[in-house]
Every structure is written in structure tokens, then in C-alpha cells.
Amino acid sequence: MFKLTPAAAEQVLKAAKQGGTEGMCLRLAAGQNPDGSIDYRMGFDDLTEDDIRLTSEGVELVIAPEFVPLLDQTTMDYVELEPGQFHFIFLNPKDPNYHPPTEN
Template identity: 85%
Template sequence: MFKLTPAAAEQVLKAAKQGGTEGMCLRLAAGRKPDGSIDYRMGFDDPTEDDIRIQCEGIEIVMAPEHLPLLDAATLDYVELEPGQFHFIFLNPKDPTYRPPTED
């Protein structure tokens, strides 16, 4: 099952408010690159009849069924990669570039 961390959920809500897309779903998509790694896409959208819907951390997440096989074990997080540089990251054991997080 796809998961969203509390930090990611907080940032998604902030982005929706700033972008005037409050109340819209967070749409996720994923596809394999030629090297086998996964390309992730996300944005705010309205759900369609065929979408898979997930509620996580107060966010409604939608994805087309064809994206579920690549996303079902993933977690979306929002982390500080460099001092003052925050980014959304996908933690996905299905991605060959995945490295489990380590505690500092």
C-alpha cells in the first residue's frame, strides 16, 4: 500500500493552499525508464471513475490502475537533502536506485 509521511502530507497541504488547489486529490504516476529506474510524477487533479483512491495522512491520493504496480510499496516523504534544501522523495523498494534510509 502506498504511504505518505506526515512531513509530506503537511507539505502537500501547504502546496495545495498556495496553488489554489485545496480540495483536489494528489495524483501520482510512475513509469520505468530505459535503465530500469522509476520516473515519478505528481500533481493536483480531479479523480476519474477508474482511479484507485487511497486516503493517507488526511490526503486523498489517486492513481490510474496501470501505475499501481510501481507505486504500491512506495512512500512519499519530504526531507532536507542539503541544509535548507527540502524536497519530495519517493522511497520505493521496487526502484533499483532505492537505498533504505539510515538513522544518523
């Protein structure tokens, strides 16, 4: 379904602690842009009755059912894109902008 890398999980847990949202789930959502690319959203939230709930690398994740088709098979990572600049990235084979990661 959806998974986090250890680096992403570590950063999510650190952000929850710093933001006072420990114990809350990380909610994931996605929307499809007119060009077919996928726009990803996330934030700490409470679980609702209809949510799909899963755990990855010790992080509780929730996804509303309508977002599952776009987020299925996605991996969220936390990487250094440029020296000193770290970002969450979404690796999703369903996204037309997806390029499998390569080792440099």
C-alpha cells in the same frame, strides 16, 4: 499500497492551499526508465472513474490502475537533502536505486 509521511502530507496540504487547489486529489504516476529506475510524477487533479483512490495522512491520493504495480509499497517523504534544501523523495523497494533510509 502507497503512503505519505507526516512531513510529506503537511507539505502537500500547504502546497494545495498556496496554489488554490484545496479539495483536489494528489495524482501520482510513475514510469520505468530504460535502466529500470522509476520516474515519479505528481500533481493536483480531479478523480476519474477508473482511479484507485486512497487517503494517507489526511491527503486524498489517486492513482490510475496502470501505475499501481510501480507505486505499490512506495512511501513519499519530504526531507532536507542539503541545508535549507527540502525535496519530496520516493522510497520504493521496487526501484533499483532504492536505498533504505538510515539515521545519520
